[in-house]
Amino acid sequence: xxxxxEIRKLPLSFHRHKPTRHRASSWLLHCLHVLLFPCxxxxxxxxxxxxxxxxxxxxxxxxxxxxHELSVGASPAVENNDSxxxxxxxxxxxxxxxxxxxAQRRLLLKNHPWISSKPGDFSSKSVRCRGCDKIIVLxxxxxxxxxxxxxxxxxxxxxxxxxxxxxxxMPFESLVRTH
Numbered sequence: 001x002x003x004x005x006e007i008r009k010l011p012l013s014f015h016r017h018k019p020t021r022h023r024a025s026s027w028l029l030h031c032l033h034v035l036l037f038p039c040x041x042x043x044x045x046x047x048x049x050x051x052x053x054x055x056x057x058x059x060x061x062x063x064x065x066x067x068h069e070l071s072v073g074a075s076p077a078v079e080n081n082d083s084x085x086x087x088x089x090x091x092x093x094x095x096x097x098x099x100x101x102x103a104q105r106r107l108l109l110k111n112h113p114w115i116s117s118k119p120g121d122f123s124s125k126s127v128r129c130r131g132c133d134k135i136i137v138l139x140x141x142x143x144x145x146x147x148x149x150x151x152x153x154x155x156x157x158x159x160x161x162x163x164x165x166x167x168x169x170m171p172f173e174s175l176v177r178t179h
Contacts, residue, residue: 105144114159115149131158
């Protein structure tokens with residue numbers, strides 16, 4: 001009896017979901033959740049920005065924080081922007097990753113200590129690893145594209161073993177792409 005009375009007090013959006021046989025229990029659980037935890041049933045933040053204070057611990061959130069910023073953990077953007085939206089502009093030079101030219105990528109691969117520089121072992125589409133003596137096929141769409149090599153260096157057992165035996169950490173550029 002108590003439950004029926006409380007379910008009738010629910011907002012109209014919950015009554016639109018007519019329970020069927022296979023969904024009745026999940027719908028009932030959802031209604032119970034709304035009754036027991038009313039704070040969690042309210043939207044935390046609107047899609048554009050917060051317009052009203054919440055009853056929960058989310059009251060401290062700034063009015064310019066968007067859902068995207070909360071999910072990524074970014075800091076709120078400055079409110080005095082011309083476009084009116086609070087998400088950073090992806091065309092800003094600070095947001096973009098700097099692209100390397102073909103010459104820069106070639107030089108990066110040529111100077112890598114674990115790539116064989118013999119004439120047959122070093123080309124724009126493949127390189128040979130000095131550690132395991134395998135030929136690593138680079139991306140066929142672009143010349144000197146280093147992603148496949150970056151992945152291989154981190155996973156190559158002889159290279160990892162060498163650094164472990166020397167008591168050294170692997171170089172930063174082997175662990176993370178720096179470009």
